[in-house]
Amino acid sequence: MWTLGAFNAAAPEAAVEVLTACCASRAWAEKLASGRPYGTVASLRAAALAGFDELDEAELAVAHAAHPPIGEPKPAGGGAEAAWSRGEQSRAMTADEAVRAELAAVNAAYERRFGRVFLICATGLTGEEILAEAKRRLGSDDRTEHRESVAELRRIVALRLEKAVRP
Known part of the structure; x- marks a missing residue:
């Protein structure tokens, strides 16, 4: 999407816009x-992940809430974030209707239990793999699931940053 040079030279608001995606x-x-x-994409990535690790609970909740439920990607349009979300979930969306229906049911159960959408770095995962992981994590205690959810969000942030800024 952007070269590192263009990112470094961009107006502050433009840089913030690409980062919030x-x-x-x-x-x-x-x-x-x-x-x-x-100086390098690697130094940007290191700063990004260090900054992510410093986010408080309120900011983590904001970041988490921006993600659609697995199997229900954001509608067409919506900029880079929506396009990335559709791409990240593309393999899962090829699952048959029974798997997608079960995933929707597990998503709803997860949201009732934990008060947020089930989040996983879905890139390359099948619907069946995501469903199995959602079921496993649904049985986790709150603290364990919070840790796993934040780790998945961190993976998504790192993946999207690689898409957003290149050498």
Whole structure:
């Protein structure tokens, strides 16, 4: 999407916009944008993940809430984030109707239990693999599931940052 040079030279708001497509926490995006220029994509990635690790619960909730339920990608349009979401879930969307229906039921049960959507870095996973993981995590205690959910969100942020800014 952007070269590192273009990202470094972009207006602050433009840089924040591309970053919030990676992670919806505006505080995270503003902090990362204010750290420019970055000498390498690797240094940008390191700063991004260090900043992610410093997010408080409120900002993690903002970032988490920006993700659609697995199997229900954002509608067409919506910029880079929506396109990435559709692409990340594309393999899962090829599952048969029975798997997608069961996934919707497990998503609903997960949301009732934990108060947020089930989140997984879905890139390359089949609907069946995602369903099995959702069922497993549905049985987790709150603390364990929170840790797993944050780890998955971090993976998604890293993946999207790689798509957003290249050498």
